[in-house]
Amino acid sequence: MEKYKTSEDGLYFLSTPSGVVYQTYCDMTTAGGGWTLVASVHENNMHGKCTTGDRWSSQQGGSANVPGGDGSWSNTVTFGSAEAATSDDYKNAGYYDLEAKNVAVWHVPNDNRVESWKQTSFLRYHTETNFLNQSGGNLYHLFKLFPVTYNVGSCPANTGPSVPIVYDVGNAESTHNLYGPNVRANSEPGFITFRAINSEKAAMAICSGVKPTDCNTEHSCIGGSGHFPEDSPRQCGDFTGLDWNGYGTNIHWSASKQITEAAMLIFYR
Amino acid sequence: MEKYKTSEDGLYFLSTPSGVVYQTYCDMTTAGGGWTLVASVHENNMHGKCTTGDRWSSQQGGSANVPGGDGSWSNTVTFGSAEAATSDDYKNAGYYDLEAKNVAVWHVPNDNRVESWKQTSFLRYHTETNFLNQSGGNLYHLFKLFPVTYNVGSCPANTGPSVPIVYDVGNAESTHNLYGPNVRANSEPGFITFRAINSEKAAMAICSGVKPTDCNTEHSCIGGSGHFPEDSPRQCGDFTGLDWNGYGTNIHWSASKQITEAAMLIFYR
Amino acid sequence: MEKYKTSEDGLYFLSTPSGVVYQTYCDMTTAGGGWTLVASVHENNMHGKCTTGDRWSSQQGGSANVPGGDGSWSNTVTFGSAEAATSDDYKNAGYYDLEAKNVAVWHVPNDNRVESWKQTSFLRYHTETNFLNQSGGNLYHLFKLFPVTYNVGSCPANTGPSVPIVYDVGNAESTHNLYGPNVRANSEPGFITFRAINSEKAAMAICSGVKPTDCNTEHSCIGGSGHFPEDSPRQCGDFTGLDWNGYGTNIHWSASKQITEAAMLIFYR
Numbered sequence: 017m018e019k020y021k022t023s024e025d026g027l028y029f030l031s032t033p034s035g036v037v038y039q040t041y042c043d044m045t046t047a048g049g050g051w052t053l054v055a056s057v058h059e060n061n062m063h064g065k066c067t068t069g070d071r072w073s074s075q076q077g078g079s080a081n082v083p084g085g086d087g088s089w090s091n092t093v094t095f096g097s098a099e100a101a102t103s104d105d106y107k108n109a110g111y112y113d114l115e116a117k118n119v120a121v122w123h124v125p126n127d128n129r130v131e132s133w134k135q136t137s138f139l140r141y142h143t144e145t146n147f148l149n150q151s152g153g154n155l156y157h158l159f160k161l162f163p164v165t166y167n168v169g170s171c172p173a174n175t176g177p178s179v180p181i182v183y184d185v186g187n188a189e190s191t192h193n194l195y196g197p198n199v200r201a202n203s204e205p206g207f208i209t210f211r212a213i214n215s216e217k218a219a220m221a222i223c224s225g226v227k228p229t230d231c232n233t234e235h236s237c238i239g240g241s242g243h244f245p246e247d248s249p250r251q252c253g254d255f256t257g258l259d260w261n262g263y264g265t266n267i268h269w270s271a272s273k274q275i276t277e278a279a280m281l282i283f284y285r
Numbered sequence: 286m287e288k289y290k291t292s293e294d295g296l297y298f299l300s301t302p303s304g305v306v307y308q309t310y311c312d313m314t315t316a317g318g319g320w321t322l323v324a325s326v327h328e329n330n331m332h333g334k335c336t337t338g339d340r341w342s343s344q345q346g347g348s349a350n351v352p353g354g355d356g357s358w359s360n361t362v363t364f365g366s367a368e369a370a371t372s373d374d375y376k377n378a379g380y381y382d383l384e385a386k387n388v389a390v391w392h393v394p395n396d397n398r399v400e401s402w403k404q405t406s407f408l409r410y411h412t413e414t415n416f417l418n419q420s421g422g423n424l425y426h427l428f429k430l431f432p433v434t435y436n437v438g439s440c441p442a443n444t445g446p447s448v449p450i451v452y453d454v455g456n457a458e459s460t461h462n463l464y465g466p467n468v469r470a471n472s473e474p475g476f477i478t479f480r481a482i483n484s485e486k487a488a489m490a491i492c493s494g495v496k497p498t499d500c501n502t503e504h505s506c507i508g509g510s511g512h513f514p515e516d517s518p519r520q521c522g523d524f525t526g527l528d529w530n531g532y533g534t535n536i537h538w539s540a541s542k543q544i545t546e547a548a549m550l551i552f553y554r
Numbered sequence: 555m556e557k558y559k560t561s562e563d564g565l566y567f568l569s570t571p572s573g574v575v576y577q578t579y580c581d582m583t584t585a586g587g588g589w590t591l592v593a594s595v596h597e598n599n600m601h602g603k604c605t606t607g608d609r610w611s612s613q614q615g616g617s618a619n620v621p622g623g624d625g626s627w628s629n630t631v632t633f634g635s636a637e638a639a640t641s642d643d644y645k646n647a648g649y650y651d652l653e654a655k656n657v658a659v660w661h662v663p664n665d666n667r668v669e670s671w672k673q674t675s676f677l678r679y680h681t682e683t684n685f686l687n688q689s690g691g692n693l694y695h696l697f698k699l700f701p702v703t704y705n706v707g708s709c710p711a712n713t714g715p716s717v718p719i720v721y722d723v724g725n726a727e728s729t730h731n732l733y734g735p736n737v738r739a740n741s742e743p744g745f746i747t748f749r750a751i752n753s754e755k756a757a758m759a760i761c762s763g764v765k766p767t768d769c770n771t772e773h774s775c776i777g778g779s780g781h782f783p784e785d786s787p788r789q790c791g792d793f794t795g796l797d798w799n800g801y802g803t804n805i806h807w808s809a810s811k812q813i814t815e816a817a818m819l820i821f822y823r
Contacts, residue, residue: 026303026304027303027304027305034564034565034637034668034669035564035565035577036565036577036635036637037577039304039305039306060345060355061345061350061351063345063348063350063351064345064351067344067345067346068337068344068345068606069344069345075605075606075607076598076599076601076602076605076606076607077605079601081599081601082599082601082602086598086607087641087665091638091641091642091665092635092637092638092641092667093634093635093638093641093642094635094637094638096362097305097361097362097363099303099305099361099363099378100360100361100362100363103356103360103361103362104360104362109637127356127360129361130303131303295572295573296572296573296574297573308573308574308575329614329624330614330619330620332614332617332619332620333614333620336613336614336615337606337613337614338613338614365631366574366630366631366632368572368574368630368632368647369629369630369631369632372625372629372630372631373629373631396625396629398630399572400572
């Protein structure tokens with residue numbers, strides 16, 4: 017990003033070492049700038065359980081036969097576009113080819129235009145520990161080390177790294193309130209956690225803003241393997257079991273409508 | 286388009302104000318030229334009812350839980366390519382970012398190469414009223430005003446605008462004959478109508494060539510919401526209920542094979 | 555390709571006569587070089603029978619109502635990317651627009667990065683007969699002459715061309731061993747065969763490395779029409795019935811895990 021010598025947020029063309037050219041959004045201002053959008057996780061249909069559009073889990077219905085689901089967290093398949101990152105799943109070549117040290121995450125309400133992402137986001141944070149240095153330099157490599165695959169390990173022994181976060185918008189309390197009261201009672205805010213595993217050995221990719229302290233991780237961690245045994249396929253999907261006690265109710269294990277109807281944007285720096 | 290100072294139909298690279306570059310087909314000759322292809326609605330499987338490939342309605346099976354379906358009419362998600370616009374659904378960044386005054390529509394038989402679209406099209410028309418001036422300058426904005434969503438209004442009170450058309454190929458009678466006799470008895474040719482609603486409160490995006498005069502709009506209007514209550518999901522799909530009395534039979538409410546097996550290409554100027 | 559005056563394998567930007575720009579992998583060294591990757595056939599879920607991701611057969615579930623399936627073998631729809639060609643189906647504009655004489659095929663284990671395709675491929679071969687001269691210059695045109703459509707002909711009368719191959723990696727025996735013993739007993743290695751038809755009149759696109767001598771072609775020939783009548787939809791999918799006697803068992807009619815978990819890359823020259 018440095019070569020652009022610019023401080024404006026917006027769309028830029030980038031290219032990978034092997035010559036793949038792609039266009040994405042860069043945040044040139046937060047905490048020094050230089051953040052490249054590499055992916056978004058968007059729930060197109062909370063009622064669809066591992067159906068079309070669940071590219072960060074599985075589009076195959078939820079089955080032990082496809083333990084890794086669509087495999088998007090650790091392959092080179094790309095999809096979507098930066099401009100539609102709050103209306104559809106998005107993944108560009110930077111996701112697997114950038115060399116980065118930290119991540120930032122924005123939760124932006126669905127169907128927002130690029131110009132209003134920053135203002136409308138209700139949770140934004142980033143890491144400062146350079147944790148990606150230990151994981152191959154990006155999430156593609158991290159998830160090679162910690163596969164998002166059913167039955168690859170158990171809880172809590174095989175949970176991946178929990179990294180402390182610095183808030184840019186929101187705070188520990190507002191983050192916690194996005195999830196149901198049972199999640200609040202069984203997690204610690206102020207972290208981003210990778211590759212959670214639940215009681216039934218389903219794997220999830222990212223627990224945004226929290227470190228789970230129990231094994232019911234499917235109510236706060238999103239993106240997942242192709243099979244979730246508990247009442248299958250009810251927890252299978254890009255937003256897993258965030259609707260377990262009703263869509264957007266924010267009671268028991270259910271998340272709020274605010275986070276359910278927002279895309280999670282992932283940046284590298 | 287003007288900057289190209291050219292009068293040849295064909296593929297051009299364009300870019301949006303925010304810098305998105307896309308390639309599409311331009312018609313540089315009809316009625317003064319300057320028409321940019323922004324979308325095509327293609328029925329990949331008339332027997333599939335809101336299944337994979339129904340990007341202008343829903344790929345989620347037809348359900349009241351997804352009233353807006355895939356939301357393509359009023360979001361920034363793009364898909365397909367200009368060269369495949371008669372073999373697959375197509376939508377580019379111009380659809381939501383061009384500032385236009387009028388639309389043109391071509392009905393081109395499926396699987397035609399770009400070079401033969403103009404000759405093989407059996408219905409082509411355009412508007413001349415500058416109606417998009419009142420609707421935000423393109424269909425993305427028009428469908429923000431008139432959402433293609435189940436249960437958002439009722440018929441006939443909430444039907445969107447019907448705009449008179451000028452024929453480039455075909456005429457009022459040939460247009461009418463593309464639809465079933467019951468549609469002919471309940472519509473007026475010579476118009477393009479936006480956001481029709483049917484008796485059961487399902488919404489449709491475009492009635493090509495006609496203004497419905499009843500509320501059985503699912504037999505002439507295409508692209509739609511995610512739920513069609515009547516005998517659900519039989520009317521759900523990119524080409525709605527054009528096969529209601531048999532595929533391509535052109536009896537009762539069924540459309541002709543000619544229009545069922547053709548893509549609807551949408552241009553802006 | 556010649557204009558690049560280069561002998562390095564890797565990604566290149568190419569453009570079609572009509573101006574479509576695309577990026578793909580070129581093999582500049584095998585047998586004189588100049589091979590352009592135009593497609594890959596990847597099985598995302600051997601247990602999914604004509605479900606999402608079966609772009610070279612059908613994503614519509616397997617039904618006589620969609621005899622041509624998704625139609626990818628003879629239309630201009632493109633999908634995927636070169637870098638993900640071993641993790642997803644891939645098809646670029648070169649597939650339908652290059653003028654070529656021969657094909658090369660590589661079988662590369664799934665989820666391999668571009669740099670390691672050549673080393674990890676376990677079967678690589680090419681034709682030298684210039685057979686595409688008689689078929690319109692590429693597979694798009696060949697499959698217009700020999701449609702991959704259910705019920706378009708019968709076996710053995712309407713089988714398409716079998717072209718002798720020259721091995722770059724592997725040989726007749728290693729090729730044969732990739733398929734089940736019943737396939738070995740009913741096919742001749744050393745050929746690539748196009749548009750096979752089986753006993754039930756389902757059509758397949760490519761029998762890689764073999765010429766079938768019976769009509770149970772669904773156990774060695776891949777990519778296919780939208781309907782496979784025998785025990786429907788069990789043979790429907792990008793890799794047809796390669797799992798007929800168990801996934802990867804390599805007994806009776808089942809193929810080996812090696813070929814089942816590898817993508818078939820198709821090159822032109």
